[in-house]
Amino acid sequence: MPAPTQRRLIFEHIDEPGYTNDLACYQKHGGYAVLRQAVTRKPEELIDEVKKSGLRGRGGAGFPCGVKWGLVDRKSGKPIYLIVNADESEPGTFKDRYIMHQDPHQLIEGTMISCFANNVKQAYIYIRGEMPHGARILEKAIAEARAANFVGPNILGTGYSCEIYVHRGAGAYICGEETGLIESLEGKRANPRIKPPYFPAVLGLYQCPTIVNNVETLCHVKHIAAMGGEAYAKIGTPGNTGTRIFCVSGHVQRPGYYEFEAGRITMGQLINEVCGGPLPGRTFKAVIPGGSSAKILRFGERFKGKRKVGAEMVDYDWGVEDVPMDFDSLAMIGTMGGSGGVIVMDDTVNMVEALANINAFYSHESCGQCTPCREGSLWMKRITTRMVHGQARTEDAALLKGVADQIPGRTICAFGEACSWPTQSFLAKFGDEFKGYAEAKGKNAERANILI
Template sequence: MPIQERRILYRHIDVEGWNPSIDCYVKNGGYEVLKSAVSRPRAELCEEVLKSGIKGRGGAGFPMGMKWKFLDRKSGKPIYLICNADESEPGTCVDREIIYKDPHQLIEGVMCAAYAIDAKQAFIYIRGEYINGYRILINAINEARERGFVGKNICGSQYSCEINVTRGAGCYICGEETGLISSLAGMRAYPRIKPPYFPAVMGLYDCPTVVNNVKSLCWVPIIFKEGGEAVSKIGNPKDPGTYVWGVSGQVQKPGRYEIESGSATLGELLYDLCGGPLAGRSFKAVIPGGSSMKILKWGETFKVPMPDGSAREWRVEDIPLDGPSLMACGSALGSGGVIVMDNTVDMAEAMANLNAFYAHESCGQGTPCREG
C-alpha cells in the first residue's frame, strides 16, 4: 500500500479557506469537545488518556497518561499545566504550524487537559523567536476568553482556568521540562535534579506540575472525543497515534507529513512523500528525530527481533516509522524532525555545525556536559 498521510493534528492546516480565527474553528466543530468534557468526571478523562497509550510528542516519549497519573494530587498545593512550545530541537519545525495556523486546536487541548488534571493555571511557554506566534496565541486566547472557553467558568461550568503565555529568550535548555520550569519562574534555566524535583511532585514554584508538548496536548481533545480505546488502535499498538514528521535537508519536497505510526517506512517517507534525493545525488545519512538522536547511515542493516521470535534484517529505508522500531535500530523517534544528508555533505562539517550548537546551548551546570 503506498504511503498515505493521515492528518489528524494537521487536519485544518493548509486546507483551502481555513484561517486561524475562532469563528472558523467553531464553525468546523471546534470547542465541542471542551463543552462536553467539563461535564465529565476528571478521573474518567484521565483514564481515557491512560488507555490511549499516547506517548509524549516532545522527544522523550514518556506515556502521557502515566505522567498525569504521577501527579501529586494529595499535597493540597495547586496544580499547574505547562505547554512546552519551546520548539528548539534542531530540525524540528512542526509545532510552529499548529501555533501559527490552528492555535485554537492547541488552546482547546490545553483547556481540556487543564480541566482533566484540575489545574489552577495553565501556561504556554513559547520560544522567544516565535514573535508572531506569540501574538497569534494572545489574540486567540482573547477570542476564546470572550466566548467563555478560557478564564472564568469555562463553558458555563464551575471550573475556571486562565492561560498565561510566556516568551522564552532564545535558549535550547528551556525546552527541557525542569529547565522550562526554572525559566518560567524567572530564574536561570538550570535543569533540576530528579529526585527530588520531579515536576509531578515539585514543579513550578514547588507545586505539582505537568509539562506537555504542543502536539501531545492537541491529542487530548481527540482522545476525549473518540475515546482512549479507539485512539490506541491507530497505528502501531505499542506506539499509538500519528506522528508529524518535519522533513528537512536534501530531499525534493521537504515539509511536514503526518503519518500513522508504523504504517510506513522511512524509505517510503523519503522517496515517496518527499520525492527522493535531489537530482544526481544519493542519500547518505539521516537523523530521524531531531539532531539529538543517533544518525542512520545508508547502507547499514539492522537485525531486529520480531515478536514471533524471528529476526528480520532491515535496511535504513525499511525501518517503520514508530518509536520501538527506531529504538531497535539504535536511534529514536525524538521530536520527529528528520534531517536528511546526501552524498555532497561532509560529515565532519555537519558534526561541527551540530556540536557548536550544543556547546553554545549547554547551561553549564553539570560538569560533563559543560566541558565535554
C-alpha cells in the same frame, strides 16, 4: 510497497485554503464541541481515556502521557500547574510552529481539556522567544476563547475556572528541558533541576505539582477526548498509537511536514516516495531520524535481530529504508524517534563538517551547569572546527570519542546524552571519514555547502 496515504488528525486544517486562525473559523469546523462535552464528564474518566489511548509524548522522549498525568501529586493540597511546552527548538523539528500559527484554538481546546481532567487552575504556554508572531496569535486566540467562556472563570457554567497565559522564552534551547523550562518560567536561568527530588509531577513550578506537555501532545488529547481512548488506540500500531508528524528537512526533493498513522510508514517510503527522493544526481548518505540529538543512520548499514509482532518473536533484517518510523523500532536499531525531525544528508556532505555544525549548536546551548557537558561540548566543537578550518589529524577521531564518552550519565539533565550522541554515532558510523579527513578535505568543495 507504496507509502500509505497521510492521515491528518492534528494537521487536518493546516495549509487548508480559507482556514483562518480565529475562533469563528475554528467553531465553524466543530471547534470547542469536545471541550463542551468534556466538562460534563468526570475528570478521572478523561484521564482514563488518555491512559487507554496509549498516547506517548511528542516532545522527544515518547513518555506515555497517561502515566505522566498519573504521577501528579494530588494529595498535597497545593495547586497543580500545566505548562504547554511550546519551546520548539530541537534542530530539524518544525511542527508546533504550524499548529500555533495556523490552528491555535486546537491547542487551546486540548490544553483546557487537559487542565479540566487534572484540576489545573492555571496554565502557561511557554513559547520560544523567536516566535513573536506565534505568541501574539496565541494571545489573541486566548482572548477570544476567554470572551466565549472557554477559558477563564466559571467555564461554560460549570463552576470550573482556569486561566492561560503566554510566556515568551528568550533564545535558550535548554528551556525545552522540562525542569529548565520551569526554572525559566520562575524568572531564573534555565538550569535544569536534579531528579530526584525535583520531579515536576511533585515539585515543579513554585514547588507545586506540575504537568509539562508538548504542543502536539495536548492537541492529541483533544482527539482522544473526542473519539475515546480505545478508538484512538486503534490508530497506528500497538505501543505506538495515534498519528505522528514527521518534519523532513535537508537533502530531499520535497521537504516539509507529513502526518501518518504511527508505525505505518518506513523511512524509505517517507523520504523516497513522500519527499520525492534525493536531489538530482545525488544519493542519500545519512539520516538523523528524530531531531539532531538522535543517533545518525548510515545508508547501506543493516540491522538484524528479533522483534515482537503480536505475541510472536520474528526475525528482522532491515536496511535504513526498511525501518518503520515508530518510537520502538527506531529505539531497537539504536537511535530514537524523538521529536519527529528527520534530517537527510546526501553524498555531497562531509560527515566531519556536519558534525562540526551540530557540535557548535550544542556548545552554544549547554547551560553550563555541569562540567562534563559545558567543557565536553566546547571541546567537541573546538576539535571538529579545528579539523575543518585548521589541521586535521588521524588521532582526532579517538580524541573526540574520548571526550564524548565522558559526558553521558554524568550530567543533571539529558542534554549530556543529547550532545554526546551525535559525536559517538558519527564516529561509529563514519569513523573512516574522520580518520581520513586530512586527505579528503576541500576535495568536494564545489559540490558541498559550507557547514561550519
